[in-house]
Amino acid sequence: MIEVTYLVLLSCVVFVIGIVGVGLNRNNLVAILMNIELMLIAVNINFIAFSNYHQNLEGHIAVFFVLAIAAAEAAIGLAIFVKLYERYHSIQADKFSSLKELA
Amino acid sequence: MTLLFWTWTCLLAPTISAVLARVWAVRDACWINILGMLVSWVASVVLYIQQPNTFINFYVYTWLDVGDAFNFGFWLDALSVYMAVIITLVSLFVHIYSVSYMRGDKDINNYFFYVSLFTSAMLLLILADNLLMVFFGWELVGVFSYFLIGFWYQKSYPLEASFKAFIVNRVADIGLMIAMGLLLYQLGSLSYMDLTVSQPILLEGLVANYRWVDLISLMLLIGAMGKSAQMPLHVWLPDSMAGPTPISALIHAATMVTAGVYLIARLSFIFALSPLVCSGIVILGLLQMFLMGGLALVEFDIKRVVAFSTLSQLGLMFAACGAAGFIPAIYHLGTHAFFKSLLFLSAGAIIIASNHEQDIRYTASARYYWPIHGSLLVGCLSLSGMPPFSGFFSKDMILTTLNSQITQYWYLNFLMIMGVLMTALYSARFYFMLCWTPKRERIKTLDWQMKGPLLVLAFLSIAFGAGAYQEVFLLNNALIDTLQRLSMNDFIIESFSHPYIYMVFLGWAVSGLAYVYCPQIPSQVVERIPMIYQICRKQYGFDIFYQNYIVSAYQSISFIFAKVIDRYVIDQTILVNGSSLCLRLLSNFRVIQSGYIYEYVLGLFLAVIVLLVGLF
Amino acid sequence: MLDLVFLISGVGLVLSALNVALSTHPVRSVFSLMLSFMFTAVMWLGLGAEFLALALIFIYVGAVMALFLFVVFMLNVDHLPRALPRMATLFMLGIIVSGSVYLLLEHSGWQAELRKVSLNEHTRQLGLLLYRDYWLWAEVVACILLASMVGSILLVKSRSLSQKND
Numbered sequence: 068m069i070e071v072t073y074l075v076l077l078s079c080v081v082f083v084i085g086i087v088g089v090g091l092n093r094n095n096l097v098a099i100l101m102n103i104e105l106m107l108i109a110v111n112i113n114f115i116a117f118s119n120y121h122q123n124l125e126g127h128i129a130v131f132f133v134l135a136i137a138a139a140e141a142a143i144g145l146a147i148f149v150k151l152y153e154r155y156h157s158i159q160a161d162k163f164s165s166l167k168e169l170a
Numbered sequence: 171m172t173l174l175f176w177t178w179t180c181l182l183a184p185t186i187s188a189v190l191a192r193v194w195a196v197r198d199a200c201w202i203n204i205l206g207m208l209v210s211w212v213a214s215v216v217l218y219i220q221q222p223n224t225f226i227n228f229y230v231y232t233w234l235d236v237g238d239a240f241n242f243g244f245w246l247d248a249l250s251v252y253m254a255v256i257i258t259l260v261s262l263f264v265h266i267y268s269v270s271y272m273r274g275d276k277d278i279n280n281y282f283f284y285v286s287l288f289t290s291a292m293l294l295l296i297l298a299d300n301l302l303m304v305f306f307g308w309e310l311v312g313v314f315s316y317f318l319i320g321f322w323y324q325k326s327y328p329l330e331a332s333f334k335a336f337i338v339n340r341v342a343d344i345g346l347m348i349a350m351g352l353l354l355y356q357l358g359s360l361s362y363m364d365l366t367v368s369q370p371i372l373l374e375g376l377v378a379n380y381r382w383v384d385l386i387s388l389m390l391l392i393g394a395m396g397k398s399a400q401m402p403l404h405v406w407l408p409d410s411m412a413g414p415t416p417i418s419a420l421i422h423a424a425t426m427v428t429a430g431v432y433l434i435a436r437l438s439f440i441f442a443l444s445p446l447v448c449s450g451i452v453i454l455g456l457l458q459m460f461l462m463g464g465l466a467l468v469e470f471d472i473k474r475v476v477a478f479s480t481l482s483q484l485g486l487m488f489a490a491c492g493a494a495g496f497i498p499a500i501y502h503l504g505t506h507a508f509f510k511s512l513l514f515l516s517a518g519a520i521i522i523a524s525n526h527e528q529d530i531r532y533t534a535s536a537r538y539y540w541p542i543h544g545s546l547l548v549g550c551l552s553l554s555g556m557p558p559f560s561g562f563f564s565k566d567m568i569l570t571t572l573n574s575q576i577t578q579y580w581y582l583n584f585l586m587i588m589g590v591l592m593t594a595l596y597s598a599r600f601y602f603m604l605c606w607t608p609k610r611e612r613i614k615t616l617d618w619q620m621k622g623p624l625l626v627l628a629f630l631s632i633a634f635g636a637g638a639y640q641e642v643f644l645l646n647n648a649l650i651d652t653l654q655r656l657s658m659n660d661f662i663i664e665s666f667s668h669p670y671i672y673m674v675f676l677g678w679a680v681s682g683l684a685y686v687y688c689p690q691i692p693s694q695v696v697e698r699i700p701m702i703y704q705i706c707r708k709q710y711g712f713d714i715f716y717q718n719y720i721v722s723a724y725q726s727i728s729f730i731f732a733k734v735i736d737r738y739v740i741d742q743t744i745l746v747n748g749s750s751l752c753l754r755l756l757s758n759f760r761v762i763q764s765g766y767i768y769e770y771v772l773g774l775f776l777a778v779i780v781l782l783v784g785l786f
Numbered sequence: 787m788l789d790l791v792f793l794i795s796g797v798g799l800v801l802s803a804l805n806v807a808l809s810t811h812p813v814r815s816v817f818s819l820m821l822s823f824m825f826t827a828v829m830w831l832g833l834g835a836e837f838l839a840l841a842l843i844f845i846y847v848g849a850v851m852a853l854f855l856f857v858v859f860m861l862n863v864d865h866l867p868r869a870l871p872r873m874a875t876l877f878m879l880g881i882i883v884s885g886s887v888y889l890l891l892e893h894s895g896w897q898a899e900l901r902k903v904s905l906n907e908h909t910r911q912l913g914l915l916l917y918r919d920y921w922l923w924a925e926v927v928a929c930i931l932l933a934s935m936v937g938s939i940l941l942v943k944s945r946s947l948s949q950k951n952d
Contacts (some may be wrong), residue, residue, distance in 0.1 A: 068899050069788070069789050069792045069793075069899070070897060070898060070900065071898040071899075071900060072832075072891045072896065072897070072898070073792075073796070074829075074900075075887075075889060075947055076884075076887060076888055077796050077799065079883070079884055079887045080800055080803075080884050081799060081800065081803050081822075083880040083883050083884050084800070084803045084806075084807050084880070085803070086771055086774050086775065086876075086880065087497055087771075087807055087876045087877060087879075087880050088807030088808075089767060089770075089774075090767065090771035090772075090872060090876045091807060091808070091872070091873060092807070092855065093766075093767040093768060095812060095863060097812055097813060097854065097857060097858055097861070097863065098806075099767070100818065100854075101806055101815055101819050101854065102806065102807060104819060104850075105803055105806055105807075105819065105822065107950065108822070110805070111826075111838075112257050112826060112829065112830075114834045115830050115833050115838070116833060116900075117948065118833075118835070119833045119834055119835075119900055119901055119903065120810070120898055120900070120901070122901060124908065124911055124915055125915070125937035126918060127835055127838055127908070127912050127915075128912070128915060128916060128920050128923075129836070130826055130835070130838050130931055130951050131838065131841075131912070131916065132923065132927055134838070134841060134842065134845065134846070134858070135927045135930070135931060136927065136930060137850075138208050138845060138846075138849075138930065138931070138934075139930050139931050139933075139934035139935075141850050141854070142850075142853065142855065142934050142935045142937075142938045143937055143938050143941075144855065145853055145857045145938070145940040146937070146939075146942050147941060148857060148861065148900050149857065149860070149861070149941070149942055150884055150941055150942070152861045158861060158863060161766070161767075325822045520846060700862065738951075771876070772879075775883065778883050779882075779883065779886075782883070782886050782887065785890055
């Protein structure tokens with residue numbers, strides 16, 4: 068029988084994979100954004116699991132809002148990437164350092 | 171054919187015809203609108219003939235279901251079908267009249283579009299089965315009134331007048347909205363059905379000295395006062411005469427301004443619980459009747475005279491509602507719709523005939539031109555309540571009802587007698603000044619689109635009162651009313667036992683004396699009491715007060731916000747100083763933002779580990 | 787039966803998530819992410835969140851991921867070398883964290899089985915909750931979505947404007 072703990076563990080694993088992915092793909096901003104989506108989905112799994120456990124729909128509301136905000140974030144993020152690519156012909160995160168204080 | 175079908179026909183025929191005519195938009199497309207109005211009128215007559223004994227509530231559509239459901243539906247009872255018949259009939263005649271009146275105007279298609287849609291909106295207001303739908307109709311008629319007052323938008327005066335009407339009405343609508351919210355809060359629904367059923371809750375509250383109902387009826391009253399132009403929210407109605415004259419007849423005399431009376435009558439079961447507000451309505455209504463009558467007596471603009479008389483009659487209707495005389499109020503609403511639109515349309519005919527001259531001292535004489543002379547005479551006699559014209563029946567029924575309620579307050583009785591005298595005075599003055607004073611050139615002849623409506627409305631102004639006398643008691647099914655049901659004979663005999671009827675004769679006699687036989691009397695009276703005359707000419711200073719205290723206060727507050735708060739507080743203090751402060755405070759934290767994603771990820775892990783350790 | 791569904795979708799989710807993180811080819815990452823959303827949606831259906839599951843598929847897989855794919859195609863990003871030396875460290879950390887969560891859960895001895903769900907009333911209740919208790923937040927989110935729409939259009943459109951000015 069499936070328990071809530073398994074789902075919590077699953078979401079933890081997916082979340083960690085997301086973090087690792089962010090660390091690995093620093094050369095590619097789109098990939099970073101995708102890994103962030105992965106992390107968000109892990110959090111949402113948690114919400115839904117506990118919503119099921121407590122028989123309370125407010126968790127669904129939270130997921131609903133997370134999904135909506137994540138969609139907004141993806142749209143804005145991708146638009147920014149397009150602009151960046153246009154300007155620097157690259158989407159490597161490390162290359163954008165014009166705001167950085169000179170050491 | 172079911173009742174629901176006829177209801178839909180009545181409501182939608184004007185809309186559909188308006189859209190068709192607007193799309194087609196040829197020169198004579200307005201006849202489509204007239205056809206639509208005719209269909210709508212026929213439908214309303216069918217509804218009247220088949221009207222239910224108590225009421226019928228058609229459920230149409232659930233608009234919102236958020237726990238409390240907001241439905242769309244129709245509510246048919248004696249009150250709503252009576253109103254529907256009157257509105258469609260007056261609207262039909264105004265449409266026909268407008269064909270001649272607006273001939274040659276380049277926006278004539280827009281004009282008919284607005285008028286037909288206005289009629290639909292008004293019917294929506296009347297036939298709705300809940301207050302939310304009423305509110306939609308309420309706002310829609312306000313919008314079309316705004317469009318039509320400002321119809322000649324190239325001139326500045328109609329534009330300003332339309333703004334004024336719109337804004338004053340918004341102020342009052344806040345009252346209606348608050349009342350709707352309170353009703354929703356207290357009774358949990360806005361449909362008439364539920365309100366009727368749960369009205370005892372308000373009664374219980376009243377017994378427990380928990381006076382929500384006073385607040386609710388006060389707010390409803392404020393809403394009704396705006397639309398029905400009661401003091402002190404009446405200032406928009408005289409200015410709304412800037413629109414075309416048929417519009418004044420339809421919207422600002424016969425239909426829209428009576429929506430407030432309709433609302434109070436419709437929610438009579440709520441007002442009945444609040445004697446406080448009801449006595450306020452009586453006092454306000456009688457005051458309005460008297461004061462606005464005084465204004466009509468000194469005004470020289472032909473349309474504004476009729477507008478002030480409308481205000482005065484609306485005051486009378488409100489007073490009747492306050493004294494629980496809902497049947498007389500609605501009865502007077504009907505007769506008033508006919509004779510007042512008759513007066514407006516004949517005023518419009520005079521304006522056209524004397525080449526857009528609106529001052530009654532300089533308009534062309536209607537003395538020897540019988541269509542106008544006759545309709546003016548009938549309209550004025552009916553307005554003043556002369557038997558056996560229709561105004562007599564309804565007005566006397568109101569006065570009898572009021573009389574039985576306020577006998578112990580001599581000042582109210584005095585006010586009422588003076589109000590009746592005033593009505594007779596100004597209506598007789600209007601008639602004598604237009605038809606009996608020696609005048610300028612011969613009037614032009616009118617075409618049948620003008621004469622026909624005048625003739626029919628004159629006939630209705632004579633016959634409607636007596637003809638509908640029995641019918642009007644059918645309203646008993648819809649309204650809480652304790653009216654004593656007299657036969658017509660007894661009613662007439664009874665009315666001669668009150669002083670009011672003699673005041674009407676007196677008013678006509680005095681007026682005839684002053685304006686026909688001794689024309690120097692008015693100016694002598696004015697010289698005697700210059701102060702009162704000046705106050706009346708300034709319309710009791712309502713406009714000046716609003717301009718000097720409310721509008722200019724609002725403007726100076728906006729000025730302060732724009733020029734002082736925005737510039738100095740927000741721009742300089744918060745934006746400039748605040749941002750530099752933030753910069754200084756936070757520049758130390760820059761180190762954290764290394765820009766290396768690797769470090770951020772490590773930070774994330776660190777945070778997770780700290781959390782876990784905390785949990786262990 | 788349901789257990790089997792959970793098992794398959796859980797394993798599938800982890801595998802496809804790993805592919806998102808590890809794949810060097812962006813297009814593969816995008817498709818793996820779509821796959822992981824699909825698995826998540828299946829899991830949510832089992833948990834009684836049918837509306838959100840369908841929303842996830844329609845909005846995410848259908849719209850947002852299409853946007854991702856579009857951007858990946860448009861930007862023409864080749865697969866780039868990744869920082870190999872750090873891979874080991876990251877995985878070590880990840881395994882430590884996951885393991886400690888597992889230990890924590892075991893240690894606490896908390897047991898809670900999932901409830902059986904019926905799939906017919908939730909959407910309606912969710913709607914009622916959203917528009918009655920959380921309507922203000924729904925409005926706020928709507929504003930945010932509008933702002934993001936306007937923002938992304940402006941961001942991308944300003945290119946053509948600046949080019950015209952040049």
